[in-house]
Amino acid sequence: MITVSAIETGKARMKTAQRVGAEGRGAIGRKIDIFRDRHWVEPLPILCFLIEHPEGRFLVDTGDTWRNSVPGYLPGWHPFYRQVQIRVAPHEEVGPRLLARGIDPATEIDAVILTHFHHDHTGGLDHFPRSRIIGPRANFAVSRGLRGMLTGCLPQRWPVWLSPELVAMDGPAVGPFPASRPVTRDGRILLVPTPGHVDGHVAVIVRGEGVTWFLAGDATYSQANLLAGQTDGVTNDPATALATLRAIRQFAAREPTILLPAHDPQAPARLAAGAVLA
Numbered sequence: 001m002i003t004v005s006a007i008e009t010g011k012a013r014m015k016t017a018q019r020v021g022a023e024g025r026g027a028i029g030r031k032i033d034i035f036r037d038r039h040w041v042e043p044l045p046i047l048c049f050l051i052e053h054p055e056g057r058f059l060v061d062t063g064d065t066w067r068n069s070v071p072g073y074l075p076g077w078h079p080f081y082r083q084v085q086i087r088v089a090p091h092e093e094v095g096p097r098l099l100a101r102g103i104d105p106a107t108e109i110d111a112v113i114l115t116h117f118h119h120d121h122t123g124g125l126d127h128f129p130r131s132r133i134i135g136p137r138a139n140f141a142v143s144r145g146l147r148g149m150l151t152g153c154l155p156q157r158w159p160v161w162l163s164p165e166l167v168a169m170d171g172p173a174v175g176p177f178p179a180s181r182p183v184t185r186d187g188r189i190l191l192v193p194t195p196g197h198v199d200g201h202v203a204v205i206v207r208g209e210g211v212t213w214f215l216a217g218d219a220t221y222s223q224a225n226l227l228a229g230q231t232d233g234v235t236n237d238p239a240t241a242l243a244t245l246r247a248i249r250q251f252a253a254r255e256p257t258i259l260l261p262a263h264d265p266q267a268p269a270r271l272a273a274g275a276v277l278a
């Protein structure tokens with residue numbers, strides 16, 4: 001038996017122009033739109049997902065950290081970080097959330113899977129000093145150093161022990177996805193490439209009995225965006241982001257799929273109700 005649970009680790013707000021990039025606008029224009037935009041969306045959840053599987057406990061993404069609001073935590077020289085507001089209380093971090101469920105993050109999570117290395121997905125890594133940390137090799141390559149800091153990653157805040165198990169998408173095609181990477185021996189948890197939001201982004205597919213969970217990370221911010229074919233404002237590659245949205249829809253047309261993006265306020269309710277993507 002496989003179960004998937006949503007864990008909310010605080011809230012993030014972004015500009016409306018980040019949630020949805022203007023159609024026909026290129027990567028640079030979209031970023032200018034975000035800086036000019038004076039409208040903020042409502043606070044969105046920062047979600048992680050716990051997968052309990054016969055082979056172990058897997059956590060997808062780790063949310064952000066209360067330290068995000070400590071002066072000096074974010075690079076003050078980079079205006080991008082002022083375009084997102086993170087609000088996380090200490091007890092909302094993923095570690096305390098797991099403890100509240102009776103799971104010790106330091107010893108009882110077998111593997112953490114990162115969809116990508118943006119700060120609101122890696123901020124809780126400190127809670128897992130002894131877990132396998134699995135991440136996409138192609139995204140890690142663009143998330144380190146100055147390049148990473150310029151694009152929403154905080155490599156200078158990663159735990160000093162972080163040495164992720166970097167994986168390539170070199171397994172067989174899965175439906176519309178040209179490649180994959182199995183995580184479990186039974187093949188029921190696997191990664192597929194979902195580039196666009198950032199290079200090398202991956203989504204996690206979990207195949208249960210009669211239903212498939214699609215843990216989308218930031219491949220789309222919401223099911224509404226997916227259905228409307230709306231890509232986000234931070235992508236460097238809108239055409240690739242759009243192709244990923246199409247692939248997710250094609251995938252969901254082939255098997256009953258519950259879509260679980262990392263910042264979709266409706267995701268926990270869909271998960272609880274078993275509401276599949278039509």
Ligand SMILES: [Zn+2]
Nearest residue numbers: 116118197218
């Ligand atoms: Zn992201």
